[in-house]
Amino acid sequence: MATAEWKMAELGARSxxxxxxxxxxxxxxxxxxGERTSPNQALYGEAHLGRIRLIRALIEVGGLSIVAARQVLEAIDSERPLQETFEIAQHSVSEAIDPETLTTDALTHVDALMSGWHVSADNPGRLAAARVYDTFTGVGQVDAAGWFRRYAAAALLAAEADIDELDARAERAAKAEIVVVGTVLGDTLFSGLRRAAQEHVSALRYATPPAAEV
Amino acid sequence: MATAEWKMAELGARSxxxxxxxxxxxxxxxxxxGERTSPNQALYGEAHLGRIRLIRALIEVGGLSIVAARQVLEAIDSERPLQETFEIAQHSVSEAIDPETLTTDALTHVDALMSGWHVSADNPGRLAAARVYDTFTGVGQVDAAGWFRRYAAAALLAAEADIDELDARAERAAKAEIVVVGTVLGDTLFSGLRRAAQEHVSALRYATPPAAEV
Structure with missing residues (x-):
């Protein structure tokens, strides 16, 4: 960590x-x-401040539990291969789903959406998407306009942006951090932009109410 | 509601x-x-079964609170304009964000992503996206590969699919139900597909580990 020169009170004030x-x-x-300078005092620096901001992002914006936040922070600090850091980040933001609770129909349908993709059978996203399919059909809905297929196409664009951000970093630590930040914040970013885009597309199509252009 | 012929115990068993x-x-x-047939008994039918499944979808898969679920169900049952149902569904799945807690920089950046879109200043998605921007920059990240812009493009594709599903329904009640179902399930669907796509894109690009093709 970089030079530590702040007392705990100053770290609190700065963060x-x-x-x-x-x-x-x-x-x-x-x-x-912190860096211990006497039995009763330790000093903190920019690295601590950055870590506190990351903890807040994971917990407050990403909605991670303390346990999940600890797992992803440990993955960032470790020397694990990036692929493992990705898996830990994915699991930290995904509900654990028992494949036995899913219908074969849902898994078949989701696998067809991802035809040609290299995806493990236990990828948490595959199971989550299959559960959405079961829920969607369970409430009597029919996919009349290719909703699932078009979401898969949009998800592929987002994932390419995710991996390009990763590739744009040189150091292992920076790559691991963007994996975690992108995984945790990406869901929130996309859902926010989708809601804004829904207002835009429906305003365009129905031309009422006339919302102000921002 | 359609013909009611089941006792409560059978409704429980069927659902x-x-x-x-x-x-x-x-x-x-x-x-x-239910349809009351005596002071101590009421009967239930397909409509009740469908509603129970929808409640489960909203609460179990969508993560809605009881209060939020009641709001969106009331919106489905009402004769409100669809635009209002959309707003209610959007707010039910969005955290309330005080615009005062966002930086001007974040709002400016997000509005630039949505340049040409018709979006209200208080759209909950606009505020959520701005908070992600503040969080992203707050943890010291730099958008090196157009991550935000590309997410906006992906979100627009998803929103067009959302509105097309809406347009594919004829009746007001069916439109209102897909608005709610699509808003609530769409976030989960997209995040699941994105995680699967991340595994695919990283497998393609780094060619290791060799995951099985599904």
């Missing part, structure tokens, strides 16, 4: 996070200890 | 939902009462 919360992050092994 | 849970849904005004 905007209460000192009690910072101490909680340390007890939970989310944040490394 | 796979415990009778106590079904009674809870009734008390919470998520599920309408």
């Amino acid at each position: 905007g996070v209460p000192v009690a919360t910072i101490k909680f992050y340390q007890r939970e092994n989310l944040l490394p200890p | 796979g939902v415990p009778v106590a849970t079904i009674k809870f849904y009734q008390r919470e005004n998520l599920l309408p009462p």
Whole structure:
């Protein structure tokens, strides 16, 4: 870590996070200890400040639990292959789904959407998409306009952007961090942009109500 | 509602939902009462079964609270204009964000992504995307490969698929239901497909580990 020169109170002031919360992050092994200068004092620096901001992003914006946040932070700090860091990040933001609870029809349908893709049978996203298919048909809906297929095409564009961001980083630590940040924030970013785009497309198509152009 | 001929116990058996849970849904005004045939008995039919499945989809798969689920179900049942149903569905799946907590830089950046789109200033997706931008830059990340812009393009494709599904329905009730189902399930579908696509794109690009093709 870079030069540590701030006391805990200053780290709190700079991060905007209460000192009690910072101490909680340390007890939970989310944040490394400071540089000890005496039995009663430790100093902190930019690296700690950056880590606190990342913890906040994972928990407050990404909605991760403390346990999930610890797992992805450990993956960033480790020397694991990036592929493993990706898997840990994916699992941290995915609900565990028992494949036994899914219909064969749903899995077949989702695999057809991903025809030609290299995807493991236990990819959490494959199972999540199959559950959506079961739910969609379970409420009596029919995919009348290629909704699933078109979502798969959009998801492929987003995934290519994700991997390009990864490739744009040189160092292993920076690659691991963008894997985690992109995985956690990407869902929120996309869902936000989709809601804005829904308003736009429906305004275009139905021409009412006339929303202001931003 | 269609012909009601099942007792509560049979409705429970057909839906796979415990009778106590079904009674809870009734008390919470998520599920309408049955057709009363005597002071102690009411009968239920396909319409009740379909509604229970929709409630499960909203709560279990969509992660909606009871209050949010009630709001969107009321919107489906109402005679509100579809545009309002859309807004209610969007708010039900969006965290309320105070625009005052966002930087001007984030809003400017997100509005540039949506240049030419007709989007209200208080669209919850616009605010959510701006918060992601603030978080992304707050953890020291730089958008090196057009990540935000490409997500906006993908979101536009998904929104067009959403509105096409809406247009494929003739009746107001069916349109309102797909608005709600698509809004709630669409986030989960996309994030699942994105995780699968990430595995595919990284397997293609790094050629290791060799995942099985599904």
